[in-house]
Amino acid sequence: MTEYRIDDLARAAGTTTRNVRGYQDRGLLPRPLRRGRIAIYTDAHLARLRVINDLLKRGFTIRHIGDFLSGIQRGDNLAEVLGLEEVVSEPWSTATSTTMAAEDLKDLLNSGNPAHFERLAEFGLIAPKGDEAHPKQYTILDQETVSAYGRLVKLGLPLSGILDVHGRLDQEMAAVAKVVISAGRRAITEGHEDGWLPRTPAESEWAKELLGEMRHAGSISAHNALDRALDRDLARQLNDYLGRARHTSAENPSAD
Secondary structure, three states: OOEEOHHHHHHHHOOOHHHHHHHHHOOOOOOOEEEOOEEEEEHHHHHHHHHHHHHHHOOOOHHHHHHHHHHHHHHOOHHHHHOOHHHHHOOOOOOOOEEEEHHHHHHHHOOOOHHHHHHHHHOOOEEEEOOOOOOOEEEEOOHHHHHHHHHHHHOOOOHHHHHHHHHHHHHHHHHHHHHHHHHHHHHHOOOOOOOOOOOOHHHHHHHHHHHHHHHHHHHHHHHHHHHHHHHHHHHHHHHHHHHHHHHHHHHOHHHO
């Protein structure tokens, strides 16, 4: 088995030593072996790093990756056992990514506040490139969302407020996702105990097809339900707003 020092491991995985240490601190990466004061990493660490990097590029957040890896550890490579690797690893998100200079990102968002950039990274919207304390470049993991927020900032909305709303929306969407995925779990185990595994190729193919169709139906349903909810609430709040405007105008006719 190949052994690595932390610099060699980071280089082989296409990441940075700071990221390696950060993943260890978050429990995503096993601690290295110790030979005196020297930390020794193995091919298992390299494989885990490559999985983490791949999931990050696909738009998963560190929190989601931690949950995913914990589940895989408990299930002893459950995805492979089920024959569902493509279904499980294929991201639902289709957000596009790009690379942007730190100065350009600051200009886009009209902010150089490190706290703002930390929140953007926490939400899985951006990721710093390099190992510097002040990165010169960022990977924009969700180009459409970051660009949309940049346009809102240019129209006068504060970035801090936008990020507050994003955080609340992210929590609400996590609840929706739990409903959808839990329904899929119940459907898979219908007539079986929770934790059931397919025993035949036909059962595996059925489970794979079912999860694939539920992915498709869940995405469409959630997206369209959100659009309808936005339409309803926009109409309600616009009506309320115009009513208040008429009331204010009646009370202060000289303001017209």
